[in-house]
Amino acid sequence: MIEGDDLEIFDRSLGYLTAGNTGPALDAALDEVGWHDALFSDQRAAISILFEHQGEENATSSALDQVLVHALGCAGDAVVLPPVGRCAAPGTVKTDRLRARGIGTSRLRRPGTVLVVGQVDTSEVAFEVDSESLRSRPVDGIDPFLELVDIDAEVAGVKQVGLVDWRNALSLGQLALAHEMVGACRRMLQFAREHALERVQFGRPIAKFQAVRYRLAETLVAIEAAVAMLDNAWLDRSPSNCAMAKATAGRCALVTARHCQQVMAGIGFTTEHPLHRYTKRVLALEQLLGSTRTLTIDLGNDVIERRQLPALLPL
Amino acid sequence: MELDAFRKSVDQWLEDRSDELAPNHTGAGTLDEKMLQIAKVRRLAYDAGWARYGWPEQVSGFGGAALLRAYLSEAVTARDLVEPGLYSMPEVLGPSVINFARRELSAEMLPRLLRGDEVWCQGFSEPDTGSNLASLACRALRSGDGWRVSGQKVWTSLAQYAERCVLLVRSGTGESSESSESSESSESGHRGITALFCDMESPGITVRPIETMDGQHEFCEVFFDEVIVPFDRTLGEEGQGWTFAMDVLPYERSTALWQRAALLHRRLGALVEAAGPGEIDPFALGEVTRLVYAFRARSRSTVHRMSGGEALGPETSVDKVLLATAEQALYDLVAATLPEQVVTGDDPESERWRAEFIYSRAATIYGGSAEIQRNIISRRLLDLGSDK
DSSP states (O other): OOOHHHHHHHHHHHHHHHHHOOTHHHHHHHHHHTHHHHHHHOHHHHHHHHHHHHHHHTOOOSHHHHHHHHHHTOOOSEEOBOSTTOOSOSEEEETTEEEEEEEEOGGGGSSSEEEEEEEETTEEEEEEEEGGGSOEEEOOSSOGGGOOEEEEEEEESOEEEEEOOHHHHHHHHHHHHHHHHHHHHHHHHHHHHHHHHHOEETTEEGGGSHHHHHHHHHHHHHHHHHHHHHHHHHHSOOHHHHHHHHHHHHHHHHHHHHHHHHHHHHHHHSSSSTHHHHHHHHHHHTTTTSOHHHHHHHHHHHHHHHTSOOOOOOO | OOHHHHHHHHHHHHHHTHHHHSOSSOTTOOHHHHHHHHHHHHHHHHHTTGGGBTSOGGGTOOBOOHHHHHHHHHHHHHTTOSOHHHHTHHHHHHHHHHHHSOHHHHHHHHHHHHTTSOOEEEEOOBTTBSSOGGGOOOEEEEETTEEEEEEEEESOTTTTTOSEEEEEEEOSSOOOOSOOTTSOTTSGGGTTEEEEEEETTSTTEEEEEEOOTTSOOOEEEEEEEEEEEOGGGEESSTTOHHHHHHHHHHHHTTHHHHHHHHHHHHHHHHHHHHSOTTOSOHHHHHHHHHHHHHHHHHHHHHHHHHHTTOOOOTTHHHHHHHHHHHHHHHHHHHHHHOHHHHHTOOSHHHHHHHHHHHHHTTTTTTTSOHHHHHHHIIIIISOOOOOO
């Protein structure tokens, strides 16, 4: 566990690193401070603190890949994510050929070992693939700075690494993305709040108008709901709690993007203010490892099928 | 006692005594039936000792963390033994009465409340004083016999059952003025407000229940005509009424709301059971489930903060917004999924769904309206300055 002063130093150094670095530079900086070791010693601190800072700073890294590799208990540099909006493991196996259909992070644009998880009979198995042997298309998409890749590949003679717990990896990845969205939303709210206090119309700051105040209040409530669900999921890391945390953070991202965009009005619609980069970032993150909509429908169907609500965290 | 041990013992006790604890009525029950049931559960839980944990020894409690009493409230609500809104009154008024009343007064009165021997009511709102609490006008003048109180209160829950009323009055000479909970506490309307602990059988008190659209008459108008309240029934000092009211509100939005999370969870489960195949929309169900769990998660952390001795403040407005949102979303889903029960059903189960659906419409009104909560959030949590 990282506690007390150490936690504060850890937090401050990750804040500093994410503010000054992004992409491969941030990866190198994280290696240097031993973030990967922290992932083993205190999973919650490592994930929650890094991803919130990364979200706040609109930075990118291959930390999500590292979280997934760690959770799968394998070695590797990157993991193929399910297609946009989806949760199921992205690989399928036919005879000796592995078909991978999904999304990769920016780490897949660089050489390395990639893990593809696929269903074999009723169990999930990880396969190891060289990144260069995976047919992929660099994605500009809604957020070119995220540097995603679209993967649609068939590979023969792949190396089977072993049985893995995809659900566990998915859950941990969902928490990481939820923290990243919460960080981004906090920064968007900060932008909108500052703008509302500075922007004068009808002889007074627009922050005086109730219509504006309520949008910002709604945004804070959405952020606090996401924070509460993340806390809940870390205290009981069941798949349903992690999925609900991701869905709540996703809902928070959509609410925040809408309200902050509206409060910032014209300037928030330009590329002269950084808000647009956050808006686009959360719209992309919201779709990874299960979109808000998919996770919500899955949750509903699960409750209907089992005729039972997810287990409650005791007081 | 530690929470885990307490939880085990309480669960065991609730199991062992389930027949005796069960309500005598079915369905929604009348208000009289619900009040009798609450008194019974309180008495059994107090006599068994469970209702004394989490309350200080000075009021005959057994001490221990406030988490213990929060657990008891959750447990009796989750088993559908009590209606949480009516049951929560000790959570709302108890802690602040202990903080502000003379020690002898709280030592005498609190056990009666906790054992269900007495009902207390909260005389805050007035006809012209809804969201703007600081504008209250019910007057208390000093006389030889004590405070002489004249005026009117409204939305006073359970006044017709109550032995005592925790009453806010204007005792100073200052005129009421415009200000609100979301403003700075130094503004003039807050001065000259005093909190009193009043016997409801005092001469000069008239109670008139108000029938509400859910068919209940939980709320009352209370008229005070030259009612004498002894000076030693002042809660805190003269003029400390605003401080008292501000002390009450965080409890109203923490431990008291925590119980509501247990109710919403239970009723969501009941809805899933009641819905036939294909009747419930999976997306809407997922959404409501998420909202109920998010409110509960928030409320849980608030209860832990309160029990850990942290002072609760304006951040509890977030809890109230999350509750109101979850509650209304849940009952919107009830109305969409069980339309016959809500609209045309006359059996006890249908009546209960309907009464709860209608009551949920008030979730954005009671305990500080949705608008007041958003004012507090923007002024005090987002620091957006005054809206004037």
